[in-house]
Amino acid sequence: MSGAGKVVCVTGASGYVASWLVKLLLEHHYTVRATIRDLGDPRKVAHLKELEGSKERLHLFQADLNEDGSFDSAVDGCDGVFHAASPVFSSVTDPQAELVEPAVKGTLNVLRSCRKVSSVKRVVLTSSTAAVMVNKNPPSPDVIIDETYFSDPAICKEKELWYPLSKTLAEKAAWKFANENCIYLVVMNPCLVLGPLLQPTLNLSSEIILNLVREGRAESSVNRFVDVRDVARAHILALENPSASGRYCLVGTLLLTSEVLQILRKLYPPLNHLEIIAEKLNQYPNQVSQEKAKSLGISFTPFEVSLKDTVESLKEKNFLSF
16 A cells, blocks of 8 residues: 555544544555544544644545535545545434434535546445345344345334434435446445544444443444454555445454453453353344455454454543553
């Protein structure tokens, strides 16, 4: 990877995945235009300014998903655009206004800005396995889900799964717009992301690990995990690899909560008080194919490494102490 002389834009650059993306891009000598909703908030800006290469090659822009034309100046003159900005909330009072509309409108706003400039060769969109997994297929270890699967918006609404709904509708809108406007689009579909935090604030996926370490509990009895550094690398490969196309499911491993707790207890003996819960699953869940991600050049970080790095990062940032 060498981005010397190339200019790229990263939207929502202060976020968990996007911060790592900015870090790796700078390390590979790209010039990065990073958009942030509020440049006056040090929690959004300070950790980016501390990255190696930021003084020379990082330029910050204020932009809002809900404002038409907000991304025009950041995108103008870029070779590639990474659209990572999207609202993530565990609970919402108005899902349409808080999640769905900003996700869909923001994605279209960024793509409209890209359409205006001839320099942009490729757009890489951060979607999610949330836009893949919610459909009528009953869970089964015999079913291997791949990039051809899309979540069903009707089922998302019926089950009040608002985040999957927002990611599904945003991705579908992106594909429609890209196809109609000759924009070369590649989509990343990561699952639950873990690994060290660059930003000072707690993000949703890190909070899941935090609750597991503190209380031995989790929202779900099973989770699919991928390392944040693998996700960031996959985004860059999707920009650089001429043959990259379509969607890429990014799933490193699938584990029961009980299995995660066992690994935590092995890594950290002080956590031996955590009870290993017995999950009652009628069906073990679907596997997700790694074939396409590996064809892009991704080798997934071992789960134990990702988990340990997450816990150490949470301790370093004073979210955890034991």
